[in-house]
Amino acid sequence: MxxxxxxxxxxxxxxxVVDLDRLERNITTAARYATGHGLQLRPHVxxxxxxxxxxxxxxxxxxxxxxATPRELDVMATVCDDLFWAHPPVGAAKIARAMAxxxxxxxxxxxxxxxxxxxxxxAAVAANRRVGVLVxxxxxxxxxGVPAVPALVTMAQAVAAxxxxxxxxxxxxxGHIRQxxxxxxSALAVLQQRLLAASDALSAAGLPPRVVSAGSTPTMWxxxxxxxxxxxxxxxxxxxxxxxxxxxxxxxxDIAMTVLATVISTSIxxxxxxxxxxxxxxxxxxxxxxxxxxxxxxxxxxxxxxRMSEEHxxxxxxxxxxxxxxxxxxxLVPNHVCVAMHNFDRVVGVRGDRVESMWDVEARGRAGLVP
Amino acid sequence: MxxxxxxxxxxxxxxxVVDLDRLERNITTAARYATGHGLQLRPHVxxxxxxxxxxxxxxxxxxxxxxATPRELDVMATVCDDLFWAHPPVGAAKIARAMAxxxxxxxxxxxxxxxxxxxxxxAAVAANRRVGVLVxxxxxxxxxGVPAVPALVTMAQAVAAxxxxxxxxxxxxxGHIRQxxxxxxSALAVLQQRLLAASDALSAAGLPPRVVSAGSTPTMWxxxxxxxxxxxxxxxxxxxxxxxxxxxxxxxxDIAMTVLATVISTSIxxxxxxxxxxxxxxxxxxxxxxxxxxxxxxxxxxxxxxRMSEEHxxxxxxxxxxxxxxxxxxxLVPNHVCVAMHNFDRVVGVRGDRVESMWDVEARGRAGLVP
Numbered sequence: 001m002x003x004x005x006x007x008x009x010x011x012x013x014x015x016x017v018v019d020l021d022r023l024e025r026n027i028t029t030a031a032r033y034a035t036g037h038g039l040q041l042r043p044h045v046x047x048x049x050x051x052x053x054x055x056x057x058x059x060x061x062x063x064x065x066x067x068a069t070p071r072e073l074d075v076m077a078t079v080c081d082d083l084f085w086a087h088p089p090v091g092a093a094k095i096a097r098a099m100a101x102x103x104x105x106x107x108x109x110x111x112x113x114x115x116x117x118x119x120x121x122x123a124a125v126a127a128n129r130r131v132g133v134l135v136x137x138x139x140x141x142x143x144x145g146v147p148a149v150p151a152l153v154t155m156a157q158a159v160a161a162x163x164x165x166x167x168x169x170x171x172x173x174x175g176h177i178r179q180x181x182x183x184x185x186s187a188l189a190v191l192q193q194r195l196l197a198a199s200d201a202l203s204a205a206g207l208p209p210r211v212v213s214a215g216s217t218p219t220m221w222x223x224x225x226x227x228x229x230x231x232x233x234x235x236x237x238x239x240x241x242x243x244x245x246x247x248x249x250x251x252x253x254d255i256a257m258t259v260l261a262t263v264i265s266t267s268i269x270x271x272x273x274x275x276x277x278x279x280x281x282x283x284x285x286x287x288x289x290x291x292x293x294x295x296x297x298x299x300x301x302x303x304x305x306x307r308m309s310e311e312h313x314x315x316x317x318x319x320x321x322x323x324x325x326x327x328x329x330x331x332l333v334p335n336h337v338c339v340a341m342h343n344f345d346r347v348v349g350v351r352g353d354r355v356e357s358m359w360d361v362e363a364r365g366r367a368g369l370v371p
Numbered sequence: 372m373x374x375x376x377x378x379x380x381x382x383x384x385x386x387x388v389v390d391l392d393r394l395e396r397n398i399t400t401a402a403r404y405a406t407g408h409g410l411q412l413r414p415h416v417x418x419x420x421x422x423x424x425x426x427x428x429x430x431x432x433x434x435x436x437x438x439a440t441p442r443e444l445d446v447m448a449t450v451c452d453d454l455f456w457a458h459p460p461v462g463a464a465k466i467a468r469a470m471a472x473x474x475x476x477x478x479x480x481x482x483x484x485x486x487x488x489x490x491x492x493x494a495a496v497a498a499n500r501r502v503g504v505l506v507x508x509x510x511x512x513x514x515x516g517v518p519a520v521p522a523l524v525t526m527a528q529a530v531a532a533x534x535x536x537x538x539x540x541x542x543x544x545x546g547h548i549r550q551x552x553x554x555x556x557s558a559l560a561v562l563q564q565r566l567l568a569a570s571d572a573l574s575a576a577g578l579p580p581r582v583v584s585a586g587s588t589p590t591m592w593x594x595x596x597x598x599x600x601x602x603x604x605x606x607x608x609x610x611x612x613x614x615x616x617x618x619x620x621x622x623x624x625d626i627a628m629t630v631l632a633t634v635i636s637t638s639i640x641x642x643x644x645x646x647x648x649x650x651x652x653x654x655x656x657x658x659x660x661x662x663x664x665x666x667x668x669x670x671x672x673x674x675x676x677x678r679m680s681e682e683h684x685x686x687x688x689x690x691x692x693x694x695x696x697x698x699x700x701x702x703l704v705p706n707h708v709c710v711a712m713h714n715f716d717r718v719v720g721v722r723g724d725r726v727e728s729m730w731d732v733e734a735r736g737r738a739g740l741v742p
Binding site: 010011012013014015046068069070087088090091092093094097112113115116119136138142143144145146147175262263264265266267268269271273275278279282283284307309310311312314325326327329338339342343344345346365366 | 459
């Protein structure tokens, strides 16, 4: 790893920049909330994909980490011995990679299909390991997860019957709850009822859930209003973005990740072209809140990247008096940080404008195409 | 590089898969068209970002390569000695990387601002190299480029006055011409008029353009109808995608790149969940043509990935009788291959279903954060 440049202005753009003070505050705030409400905190690493950041989360009190991909599992096993694989474990190659994690790593897997239970049970026997299982419960997101409580109980029983698996409880992702934080009460009440119904049915079957694990950043500060939940898995909150600020999960000054970009052209009147396009910012719409475009200037959030090509982002100035010169460097707040970060291999850590460190986005990508 | 698995079914998903027969045909067809019409072919590497693919393009007759990022320049300099940097050269770090290319590499750069000319001229002096320059002309895309002919001439004169620069001509990107191929005639006639006006003005100033370089894949087969153009720079056509097939630039059977994905959940009735989401497919809309969603099944193109999370893609089945099992492997055609490929570090090359080779997407990402 080369030594970091001293000044942010020397960094080649587009670049992913993380404000370390804000990063540390976001990590501490989440940990304090979880501790204060007796919740386990298991951050999702999909947002940062970095062992350097994961270490800070663990030091702040996270009980373990949540991963989506085998690559994330592989990388995070180097800094954490308690990993939750929150993605359906399907495919021999993926399962083999998970089973090849170091034996000291406690692995827990989310399942939503009996075929997954069977495949996982066999693979665990072959790997001579005992794998924890949370049955995925659909609580309204309609993505993955068993939607009906009786089927959830059947799946829990199948898990409990497998000697290589341990039924630990249920998991859900309330990603459909996207309204501003102040408007979440009724949706959270419905969530509590859903989770209680599932817990009661499992208990009646002799399988009371030890863990009830739930996302997400949009609902994180109201998790305690859903007392059935024992564990929270926010991902985005480590960095935050335009969307989470807009729905009130954080303030604008909590946003830790920005994309450093350079004004590369002003030749078309009325607009400014930056060197950050789809391959830096991603093309994610605002969700659960209004907002045009794909990113905004950090210090002029009314100026929006309205159009993008792969390596160009265009801000239409309209009546705004900002008239930057070619070469001016700006910082952009993307709509969705998790997708923006996935475009970068390396992060520049800053305090104010001083570059303090750099780290790799080690768990980006897939690698390991062969089983 | 590990040995490739023998069967496509053994590849961990999501994965970028390229059909080698189609790749080779796409490369040959583009080269034959260019030769047949007396056009220079300089493919844009942004789509494949791979030296393995670039080599095949050069062997087929490409005169050089087009790059957008310093990373692409660095990587492609290992296989090609004639590179065109088709992105405004702004920022000391970027220019320094371009100047550090091996001295035998002939570098040509697109500029659209006098400040770029000055910076490039000084850097070229310091690096003791002579850099070719094409002045970027806006022909209606309204992204970068000088929109007015007199300003274009002024910039060409500034280039010609710099001893370290060589004025080679003009470049444009007619990315606004996106209608189906059969409907492009009038837009191409306007383009010809624009380019002729620019050429005439430059000639009158004693600076006749030796090169008139233009994209793009959507217009590639009608480039000869714009006789002012001397060089074409298609990128997407090496792989093609749902968009280029939809506007008639290629047939469905010419699409060489697909994303291999696995059915990971069918637990929500009426839908199928795949393990390819935003971080595999990108979230690019169809442009210049209709089409819902973000990708379609290669062998059932009426089935569309309608919703995505980062690692989930959801196909809503409706009345379609397809009812795959969890574990079934499918191939997806993304809307925009250039952005999809940027999500992968490695490509699996196949003939039919047999895996023949793997290669790295070497020019993906940025690297080189320090000057």
